[in-house]
Amino acid sequence: MRRGWPPVTAAENIEGTGAERVDAVRLPEKLRRAGAARLVATDQSDPRAATERFIASAGDHGIDLGLMWGVVDRSTRVREVVLVVPGAGATAMMFCSKPDRRAGRDDGHAARVAAIRGACAGIADAAPSRVRVMQCLPEPHEVWAHRACDAAGMTTIGRLDYLRRPFKRADAENDPGAPPDDVTVRSADEIRPEALDSTLITALERSYVETLDCPELSGMRTTDDILASHRGTGVYDPALWSIAYVNGEPEGCLLLTRCPEFSTVELVYIGLSPKLRGRRFGQWFMSHGLAQAAMHAPRHDVTCAVDARNLPAQRLYERLGFTRFAERCPFVQAV
Missing domain, CATH: 3.40.630.30 (Gcn5-related N-acetyltransferase (GNAT))
Structure with a gap:
């Protein structure tokens, strides 16, 4: 470019x-x-x-x-x-x-x-x-x-919908059950510090394969830069970052961060590799994340931004009770 x-x-x-x-x-x-x-x-x-x-x-x-x-x-x-x-x-x-x-x-x-x-x-x-x-x-x-x-x-790159889900006290007690037999989920604070970034980068890059979320951004930044951007949002807490493994390999992640100035928890990113798509794992993963948010940041609403063209994600958020509160039309330029 x-x-x-x-x-x-x-x-x-x-x-x-x-x-x-x-x-x-x-x-x-x-x-x-x-x-x-x-x-x-x-x-x-x-x-x-x-x-x-x-x-x-x-x-x-x-x-x-x-x-x-x-x-x-x-x-x-x-x-x-x-x-x-x-x-x-x-x-x-x-x-x-x-x-x-x-x-x-x-x-x-x-x-x-x-x-x-x-x-x-x-x-x-x-x-x-x-x-x-x-x-x-x-x-x-x-x-x-x-x-x-x-x-x-x-x-x-189209339109971003900004969504909000009110805090629900029941989220902290909501047990989504066990993930599929070949899937394990660990929070970032359970991973050795020297292995954390490489694990996250692998999960991120695998989740970008055939992504429906702002595909125009592909290749504009390194994955290291993207990870730094995610970590720089709000107040980073590794207990709110979850990584999904399939047969021991990182294949997806869910990254939440507290934003105290707005009394919210932001869903910075959720992404799954093709190995986890089509299995309704996204809903399990989000329910797991909402429970973590309710425990670590009680009384905080959860917000996120999603590509309006990403219909599977839109349907997932709707099922979980998210509603749109703002829209933006992103423009980008590599420099």
Whole structure:
């Protein structure tokens, strides 16, 4: 795949419209406040206060305001801006400025595209060892963001459904029974530390075979990076990570993590190799995981995100009482 966009400037002839040439730059320190204002202030009743709150809290949330790319006009007004927030596992999230409704119309498409391209090109130099995949997660109704990500060359991977299942006291006492005779399940804290990562990587890679869950992501990151991303979500607790073995070989895993700030347990990942599919083991595995969550994080709801196209997973979650509470439309770009 492409290493990233060349250090271009542009949105020349975007969608064949003959749009003006637009330059995107990494915002210098003197323009960061203006960039922050453009990100947060368009739909706020008190734009100045909203900007100050965002700047003051940025460091607490791991946000580096030096990782903003934008389009600046001749009067040094920041027209459109993209903020990049690197995360665990060589990924980074992009946040794009919204159309400024106070202007009465959205004329920022070309500048938005240029800012996205500039960020994808620039992050390779700004954080060369930290980011391999850029992501943007607009909501379905944010058509302006879809158009910009698409025009900037990012790949869309359908729709993610965000699901929630309320905490049930009975989960802690719910015994799903024994797994199939050829299957054993162990938690990560039962595995020798020196063998844990290789075991998890084997289970993950086998679960990716013919996966229905965001197959477009295949090959964009190493499995080591993916494991680091899973481990970097929430508060890692090996007691909440389970590995399924078939005849002694790791063939699947279920990874849960506590997110105390939201009073939830997130199902970070569940995946099974072909050896475990079609056996209704997924429901047993999830019931086992929900019991573990109820014991280790009582009174916490369980949340997850699932590819809307993954119908077997959708049906499983529905049977277990999950309901959708949000949707996002992911776009990704390898850098």
